[in-house]
Amino acid sequence: MKNELKERHLFFEDIYKNNFEKDENIPWAKMQTNPFLQEYLESNLVDGKVLVVGCGLGDDAIALELAGAKVTAIDISESAIAWCKKRFDGFETDFVVQDIFELPQDMLRSYDFVFEAFTIQSLPLKFRDKIITAISSLLAPKGKLLVVSNGKQEHESFDGPPWPLNINELKLFGMKE
Ligand SMILES: C[S@@+](CC[C@H](N)C(=O)[O-])C[C@H]1O[C@@H](n2cnc3c(N)ncnc32)[C@H](O)[C@@H]1O
Incomplete structure (x- = not known):
């Protein structure tokens, strides 16, 4: 399992590193x-502590900051985070290199709102349960989660990447502590 995760890490790091500032x-x-986050922000107030998982090049984190939140944005790729810091110099969002599977204690149950787009589906199915547990562990009591992903019917199989989510996997978020 560890080797496969390392491979995915290198896959992402290589893309960002080899194409630095060539979006x-x-x-x-x-x-x-x-656009789904944009739509959400148009009719919902998001303030307090916010965490963006797998932030990529950082636009969603900045949208949340501009909406009034105190934002931390994590990504496993060092180059993606360096790129975010360069793009959004002067903003307050804390862009941090952090593996979702190695969260420090002080991040657990800490966030009023967690946003993730296309990160869950970017990891092989064998990590699905583990990433759902990890993302759920970030939420403070009464915290809210917005997940953006491609979807599939339960019986469909995909030879990813990506590996779209089905409705039953989404429901697991409500069942994790
Ligand atoms: C498909 S990209 C989506 C990026 C961004 N959310 C977007 O919508 O543009 C998946 C992101 O997840 C990050 N990622 C992959 N594995 C991760 C992990 N274990 N912990 C944190 N981030 C991870 C990748 O580096 C990449 O930036």
């Missing part, structure tokens, strides 16, 4: 707020 070469980077 046209990062397949998932839109360089704008995720």
Whole structure:
């Protein structure tokens, strides 16, 4: 398991590192707020402590900061985080190199709102349970979670990446502590 996770880490790090500041070469980077987050922010107040998981190039984190939140944004890729810091110099969002599977104690149950887009589906299915548990562990009591992912029917199988989520996997978020 560890080797496979390391491989995924290197996959992401290599893409960001080899294409530093060439966002046209990062397949998932839109360089704008995720439209589902944008829509959410138009009708919901998000303040307090916010965590963005797998923040990529940082646009969603900055949208949340501009909405009034105190934002921490994590990504496993050192180059992605360096790129975010360069792009958003002068903003208050704390961009941090952090593996979602190695969260420090002080991040646990700490966030009023957690946002993730396309990170869960970017990891092989065997890590699904583990990442759902890890993301759930970030939420403070009554904290809210917004997940953006491709979806699939339960019976469909995908030879990822990506590995879309089905409705039953989404429901697991409500069942984790
Ligand atoms: C498909 S990209 C999506 C990035 C961003 N959320 C977006 O929508 O543009 C998945 C992101 O998850 C990050 N990632 C992968 N494994 C991770 C892990 N174990 N911990 C934290 N971030 C991880 C990758 O480096 C990458 O930036």
